[in-house]
Amino acid sequence: MFQSFEVTARPEQGPPRLAALRHELNAEGLDGFLIPRADAHQGEYVAPHDDRLAWLTGFTGSAGFCAALQDVAGVFIDGRYRTQVKTQVASEFTPVPWPEVSLAQWLKEQLPGGGVVGFDPWLHTAGQLEQLAEVLSGSGIEMRACANLVDRIWTDQPAPPMAPAKVHPIEFAGESHEDKRTRLGKALQDAGHAAALITLPDSLCWLLNLRGADIPRNPVMHGFAVLHQDGAVDLFAAASKLETALDHLGPQVTVHDPATLIAFLGQLQGPVRIEKQSVPVILAEAFGDAAAFGDDPCALPKAxxxxxxxxxxxxxxxxxxxxxxxxxxxxxxxxxxxxxxxxxxxxxxxxxxxxxxxxxxxxxxxxxxxxxxxxxxxxxxxxxxxxxxxxxxxxxxxxxxxxxxxxxxxxxxxxxxxxxxxxxxxxxxxxxxxxxxxxxxxxxxxxxxxxxxxxxxxxxxxxxxxxxxxxxxxxxxxxxxxxxxxxxxxxxxxxxxxxxxxxxxxxxxxxxxxxxxxxxxxxxxxxxxxxxxxxxxxxxxxxxxxxxxxxxxxxxxxxxxxxxxxxxxxxxxxxxxxxxxxxxxxxxxxxxxxxx
Missing domain, CATH: 3.90.230.10 (Creatinase/methionine aminopeptidase superfamily)
Structure with a gap:
């Protein structure tokens, strides 16, 4: 069979891992921590490095999250997974029917006197946190950005994916990336936007006619991109991934070290389009007043x-x-x-x-x-x-x-x-x-x-x-x-x-x-x-x-x-x-x- 890349955990591994996480909660002075099935790019699929939900709870579904508090840990799952979750998680984790029960509603029930719940600002979108804060208003519950506590206790966490990108031939793509960038840049100009931030891996790969292997079973690469009105792109991805694709990308695509992304975004003149439901909170905040919410410019053209x-x-x-x-x-x-x-x-x-x-x-x-x-x-x-x-x-x-x-x-x-x-x-x-x-x-x-x-x-x-x-x-x-x-x-x-x-x-x-x-x-x-x-x-x-x-x-x-x-x-x-x-x-x- 093809090699399986899924992170798995047996039910008996869950309790000691949850106990270790609660030790970190105490060290940070937190009443809880959110563990989504998400990475910084907010696609549906995650690399083994980012599959924290499966490692902690044992649940391997493609959607869901855990809210781990001091005395209860809810695993939120939709209707597709309510049979599956019963066989995958230990009794220390409580399945929560979602979206019938919202996270905000559950937090208010579990923390009636208020509390502080931590979250990794790379793994939650601006839209998610805005909606959560609105519903929690007046409850005494504070959401606090912090380091990822699961990463602290995951001692054998896989390394971030660094697979090389490859060029997707024009015979299959049907349109050059130069033409795509020009077409979408003109649409940004017509909408009054100076640029757009692209976070989703499949949007990035579609725009630049690249394919990758950073996500099992999905031919995408991890990276962020800023598309400008003139069709130029600033690409933030590991240089090692792009060694064989530089000639394909050409002079209008500039490759940057991903570590420089936040500083770069802070210097952009707006309005810069960001998609509220896919941009990580930490990147949305980097724009300040330059941000303008809108749809991913690649989404419909790609579809x-x-x-x-x-x-x-x-x-x-x-x-x-x-x-x-x-x-x-x-x-x-x-x-x-x-x-x-x-x-x-x-x-x-x-x-x-x-x-x-x-x-x-x-x-x-x-x-x-x-x-x-x-x-x-x-x-x-x-x-x-x-x-x-x-x-x-x-x-x-x-x-x-x-x-x-x-x-x-x-x-x-x-x-x-x-x-x-x-x-x-x-x-x-x-x-x-x-x-x-x-x-x-x-x-x-x-x-x-x-x-x-x-x-x-x-x-x-x-x-x-x-x-x-x-x-x-x-x-x-x-x-x-x-x-x-x-x-x-x-x-x-x-x-x-x-x-x-x-x-x-x-x-x-x-x-x-x-x-x-x-x-x-x-x-x-x-x-x-x-x-x-x-x-x-x-x-x-x-x-x-x-x-x-x-x-x-x-x-x-x-x-x-x-x-x-x-x-x-x-x-x-x-x-x-x-x-x-x-x-x-x-x-x-x-x-x-x-x-x-």
Whole structure:
């Protein structure tokens, strides 16, 4: 398998580490300390050096934080992780349902007489602290910036990542970094901003057509950048990372020692745009009156892929789909009970490695069978590795980082004879996925306006799931990319070129899980034959191609339009993937894509 870079802690390691942290609280005169799953760049993913939350608590989810007080330590987790957290943290840590319970509300309940709570100003954004201070006003609770107390007690903390950057070829990027910088600089000028601070690693890499390896599974490098009106960039990153990229960057990109960043920012003449929800507090304060809050200038341009990025992604998905089909055919030939989850993971990762364009997997492969499938972001370990038994579902969620695109696909697979009730839930999940895939919608709508379409079949049966319907995906960048999402709270209008996942699911704790996921790209919808062009519409084009397990479908629960869509999709899978697989897999594929 690909090497795993996750920081892990067994539950029994949590109590002594928490005790050591509380010793530091006493030394600092603090009543508490916040431990987010974040680094100074505020991306979703962190390097092992920055995975303090996992080291302290054992919780390895991609979102959450801990508030460690003298007599209680709350681990705040959203709906995706409420099953997972139970198995990962010791009883000394108290899971807190978040965002239903806010940090400010919890602090006021735990510190009714007031207190001082420390935080690392590199790891919390200006927006987070502003909102927290507003709600805590009058409570007697003070937030105090301080050194990171976890770093003091983490004696074998991994070193900061220093992987070399590499140039992302123009054939895949589709636009030179000179043109990007000029275009975005002009947009800053038009908005009345002298410059913009860029903190997010994927924004930095997209802007400069660089890729890196500072974050496991995500081809990004750590650094900060200041983009000016004229397109010039001041780049703050370790010089050792950029030795082979200096000629590519050219004279308009000046490389600085990261240690000089705060002093440099203090000398800038404003207004300088900073994004309140991603800029660390310490950097926001460095600007003083020169700061002007606004959106990351790279976010939307990066999200709206150009023709080369879309074409590359489409090709990557065809090769990726062929690798997945080889594994699905192999899996189908194995008797129930003969395989373990780790064997499936190894087989799938080996199949993807046969593609020379593969750089890495795009996230830790999820292969959860039976009750493990109900853990939405399950990661198999030696302790949890389970056999695929008769009557189980296997949730197989995986993807690859290819030079021409990033993939993410999920299939739920029947092992032996599936239970009837679970098959009915599977069919509802499939109906929601198809409903979203077929959707046409007026330009200007955001994810929050349409995501219920993918939930409706489940809602009609009194069922639902606790994750978003879909997330944005990068072009050989982060597998989770903002700002676009199919989510109840996403207000960003969907636009042409955006790539998103479509992944409804259903999870019954202790029993089974279901998720079906394809990646889709937003396109202008063609005019309907004989229709009245009342307004401009958008629609999806599917990028992912692999069969959906027909054995789990209850045909009577599929409406005729959904059945027509599924048969057409399977015909396209057979046409596009069939020529790319082995003869044995081709026979399996023909049967797996037969009409229902």
């Amino acid at each position: 709206c892929k150009n023709a080369a990025e879309i074409a590359g992604s489409a090709q990557a998905h065809l090769r990726d789909g062929a690798a997945l089909c080889e594994v699905l055919a192999w899996l189908d030939a194995q008797p129930a009970g003969s395989l373990s989850e780790t064997q499936v993971v190894s087989q799938l990762e080996a199949a993807r490695r046969k593609d020379n364009a593969l750089q890495d997997i795009s996230f830790e492969t999820i292969a959860g069978t039976g009750p493990n499938g109900a853990i939405m972001h399950y990661r198999v370990t030696e302790d949890t590795d389970s056999r695929l038994e008769d009557g189980h579902f296997l949730v197989l969620d995986s993807g690859g980082q290819y030079l021409d695109g990033t993939t993410d696909i999920t299939r739920t697979i029947a092992i032996g004879t599936p239970p009837e009730e679970a098959s009915a839930a599977f069919t509802r999940v499939l109906s929601g996925m198809i409903a979203m895939s077929r959707l046409r919608w007026p330009r200007g709508l955001a994810g929050r306006d349409i995501e219920a379409i993918g939930r409706m079949p489940l809602w009609l049966a009194g069922q639902d799931f606790d994750h978003g319907l879909g997330h944005g995906v990068g072009a050989y960048l982060s597998v989770h990319e903002g700002p676009q999402r199919l989510n109840k709270v996403s207000h960003v209008p969907l636009d042409t070129g955006m790539i998103l996942s479509n992944e409804p699911g259903y999870y019954r704790e202790g029993a089974f899980g279901i998720r079906i996921e394809n990646l889709l790209v937003v396109e202008d919808a063609p005019d309907l034959a004989g229709g009245d062009a009342h307004r401009k519409m958008l629609h999806w084009r599917t990028l992912s191609f692999a069969p959906i397990d027909r054995r789990l479908i209850v045909p009577a629960l599929l409406d005729p339009a959904a059945r027509t869509w599924l048969n057409a999709y399977h015909a396209e899978v057979a046409e596009k993937i069939g020529p790319r697989v082995s003869p044995v897999t081709k026979l399996w594929l023909d049967a797996a894509t037969a009409p229902i």
